Amino acid sequence: MSAYLDSLRWNSDGLVAVIAQHIDTGEVLMQAYADRNAICETLQTGLATFYSRSRRERWCKGETSGNFIRVSRVFADCDKDSIIFLGDPIGPACHTGAKTCWFAEAEVGADGGVSSAGRHEHHADHSPATTLYALERTIAQRRAEMGQQQPEGTKPSWTARLLSNPELLCKKVREEAGELCQTLEAGEGAERAASEMADLLYHSMVLLNLQGVPMEEVMRVLRKRFGTSGIEEKASRAAKQ
Amino acid sequence: MSAYLDSLRWNSDGLVAVIAQHIDTGEVLMQAYADRNAICETLQTGLATFYSRSRRERWCKGETSGNFIRVSRVFADCDKDSIIFLGDPIGPACHTGAKTCWFAEAEVGADGGVSSAGRHEHHADHSPATTLYALERTIAQRRAEMGQQQPEGTKPSWTARLLSNPELLCKKVREEAGELCQTLEAGEGAERAASEMADLLYHSMVLLNLQGVPMEEVMRVLRKRFGTSGIEEKASRAAKQ
Numbered sequence: 001m002s003a004y005l006d007s008l009r010w011n012s013d014g015l016v017a018v019i020a021q022h023i024d025t026g027e028v029l030m031q032a033y034a035d036r037n038a039i040c041e042t043l044q045t046g047l048a049t050f051y052s053r054s055r056r057e058r059w060c061k062g063e064t065s066g067n068f069i070r071v072s073r074v075f076a077d078c079d080k081d082s083i084i085f086l087g088d089p090i091g092p093a094c095h096t097g098a099k100t101c102w103f104a105e106a107e108v109g110a111d112g113g114v115s116s117a118g119r120h121e122h123h124a125d126h127s128p129a130t131t132l133y134a135l136e137r138t139i140a141q142r143r144a145e146m147g148q149q150q151p152e153g154t155k156p157s158w159t160a161r162l163l164s165n166p167e168l169l170c171k172k173v174r175e176e177a178g179e180l181c182q183t184l185e186a187g188e189g190a191e192r193a194a195s196e197m198a199d200l201l202y203h204s205m206v207l208l209n210l211q212g213v214p215m216e217e218v219m220r221v222l223r224k225r226f227g228t229s230g231i232e233e234k235a236s237r238a239a240k241q
Numbered sequence: 242m243s244a245y246l247d248s249l250r251w252n253s254d255g256l257v258a259v260i261a262q263h264i265d266t267g268e269v270l271m272q273a274y275a276d277r278n279a280i281c282e283t284l285q286t287g288l289a290t291f292y293s294r295s296r297r298e299r300w301c302k303g304e305t306s307g308n309f310i311r312v313s314r315v316f317a318d319c320d321k322d323s324i325i326f327l328g329d330p331i332g333p334a335c336h337t338g339a340k341t342c343w344f345a346e347a348e349v350g351a352d353g354g355v356s357s358a359g360r361h362e363h364h365a366d367h368s369p370a371t372t373l374y375a376l377e378r379t380i381a382q383r384r385a386e387m388g389q390q391q392p393e394g395t396k397p398s399w400t401a402r403l404l405s406n407p408e409l410l411c412k413k414v415r416e417e418a419g420e421l422c423q424t425l426e427a428g429e430g431a432e433r434a435a436s437e438m439a440d441l442l443y444h445s446m447v448l449l450n451l452q453g454v455p456m457e458e459v460m461r462v463l464r465k466r467f468g469t470s471g472i473e474e475k476a477s478r479a480a481k482q
């Protein structure tokens with residue numbers, strides 16, 4: 001352990017920057033700092049541990065709130081002064097109760113002015129969603145709008161039509177799967193295959209929305225099925241020996 | 242802009258920490274620092290701009306290498322001292338030529354000892370892949386192994402069987418799409434739906450591997466189709482006015 005810790009580049013306060021990232025969704029959960037003991041403890045216990053610069057002490061995230069982050073993998077960057085904890089959070093990562101700490105988005109107006117949106121701490125929809133999860137939110141938004149009175153003459157979106165017609169939706173999912181297969185069978189090329197996979201993903205995600213299944217849950221299933229053992233399992237195995 | 246910049250919590254050196262994240266894959270690309278002007282420039286130009294503590298100057302990432310990061314969205318964390326640039330990188334983000342800066346993984350041995358794996362800077366396979374991309378790598382690995390001599394008596398993995406039998410693969414993709422639809426049609430419940438979506442995703446990704454299509458490309462297609470306009474577009478619109 002000591003040689004590994006020596007290989008990291010500690011700043012003048014003896015700290016490295018740490019980014020905790022959700023292993024399933026890729027969400028950046030929180031950013032903090034760690035001293036040697038915090039990195040060592042994280043690797044040994046599999047629970048994200050940091051050093052608080054204000055309280056001047058080591059803290060295991062979740063030790064008071066119960067919202068631990070189970071860390072599977074630990075990475076150092078090219079110059080060894082920034083660490084990623086890739087892990088699975090139990091509950092919200094932010095002390096405000098938000099899922100991640102980044103919920104305040106800078107909004108650039110048409111005039112070039114900048115304001116800050118999303119002060120509503122518990123609204124997950126202001127956090128930095130990557131493409132797949134942004135699409136999931138868009139679908140959820142269409143669903144929410146369906147319950148609201150629309151101005152007369154408003155044409156329902158394609159997503160809303162799919163959401164309100166399970167038969168059409170299932171027909172589309174089967175059709176898109178067929179079109180994806182066709183790209184291979186007929187050698188239609190990579191661009192077409194990417195486009196058909198996008199079709200299939202989108203329609204499947206509408207179907208998942210109808211059943212209340214978040215993509216995060218699908219990722220969890222895939223991780224349990226295909227995941228290699230992380231430091232947590234290794235740490236527990238070492239403890240049993 | 243000035244009010245927004247005032248709302249951030251600058252450290253004693255006048256800097257905030259910045260994390261650049263890939264908008265499509267969720268990969269954390271690099272971590273650096275920014276001063277007021279760097280944040281302001283990023284919001285105005287849509288290109289990730291930082292402050293180098295060693296060179297004591299502002300730098301637009303890519304200005305010498307050409308590897309810019311196009312920033313779509315900017316977020317501040319709960320206590321306003323850490324920023325996320327969510328964007329699309331043009332080329333590798335790390336100066337070593339690696340896609341991201343985090344390619345050195347800590348490996349915990351069965352004895353509890355820790356070593357650092359992945360000094361091969363250009364090997365993307367040591368970077369912190371989240372579940373979907375870890376699965377993509379596993380499939381690619383199975384494909385690579387197919388070209389290698391296997392010890393006699395080794396049974397090919399299910400993935401290898403699918404990869405070598407396009408007919409079986411397409412049959413499975415269609416079948417899994419049907420099973421996913423069935424969960425809705427027969428009201429089989431959320432757990433079953435998540436499991437069938439995992440099946441469908443996995444089999445589709447094997448099919449994409451055969452056609453040389455990375456999931457990143459599928460995400461790009463989805464973003465172009467469903468993405469809302471980011472600061473880049475707004476900045477260019479403002480410039481035109």
Ligand SMILES: [Zn+2]
Nearest residue numbers: 077079081082
């Ligand atoms: Zn660094």
Ligand SMILES: [Zn+2]
Nearest residue numbers: 094095101319
């Ligand atoms: Zn927070």
Ligand SMILES: [Zn+2]
Nearest residue numbers: 118120123126
């Ligand atoms: Zn809100």
Ligand SMILES: [Zn+2]
Nearest residue numbers: 176179196199
């Ligand atoms: Zn299609």
Ligand SMILES: [Zn+2]
Nearest residue numbers: 318320322323
């Ligand atoms: Zn902070």
Ligand SMILES: [Zn+2]
Nearest residue numbers: 263329330457
């Ligand atoms: Zn890319």
Ligand SMILES: [Zn+2]
Nearest residue numbers: 078335336342
């Ligand atoms: Zn780097």
Ligand SMILES: [Zn+2]
Nearest residue numbers: 359361364367
């Ligand atoms: Zn390697």
Ligand SMILES: [Zn+2]
Nearest residue numbers: 417420437440
């Ligand atoms: Zn199935």
